[in-house]
Amino acid sequence: MKDRIVFIGRSNVGKSSIIRVLTGRKVRVGKRPGVTLGPSFIQFGRHTIVDMPGFGFMQGVSRRRQEEIKDFIVRYLENSREIILAVQITDARTFSDIARRWDKRGHIPVEIEMFHFLKEVGLRPILAANKIDNVPVSLRDEMLDEISELLGLGKSWQMTGDIIPVSAKTGEGIGELKRKIRERIEGV
């Protein structure tokens, strides 16, 4: 049965924290990046959430190890027949800056690359823009629209239906994320 929902994202964006709030289960969360090293599995109703290690830059982790982790994630996503959906988590406030910095250096921003990859392999990704509590309310629409454009989803984040602003800290948007996950896995 296809019953796995994978949570992926750069290190330290709050994947484990969101899973903790969504499921009420104790999941290891940390201040330092690289807390989640192997995938871990958390029951979510009839489904299983897979908490993946974070990819991309991590302080104190060698570049080679970072590449290994990314390769592991990509291979897991390509080969597992049990995955029904992917939820990509990002840090709402820093997404655009980081993406532009990579772009300037002539690299494809890793989060954008990952989002496209998830689409290509048919995992219908939802983007949870986490830590929205760090963004002043008056700036949120602008910031989310920018994320939407950078991901190639169009100018208005609200029109996409793929972007959900959330905060694992305040609980904001978690209900909406839960609804969106249920909507996507229903009947599959």
Ligand SMILES: Nc1nc2c(ncn2[C@@H]2O[C@H](COP(=O)(O)OP(=O)(O)OP(=O)(O)O)[C@@H](O)[C@H]2O)c(=O)[nH]1
């Ligand atoms: N302000 C704020 N901080 C958050 C939020 N969600 C998580 N954090 C903090 O971000 C840090 C990283 O959280 P984790 O949940 O461990 O992040 P992760 O993505 O699982 O990290 P790795 O396992 O290392 O890939 C912790 O210090 C959390 O308390 C949020 O919504 N708002």
Ligand SMILES: [Mg+2]
């Ligand atoms: Mg984690």
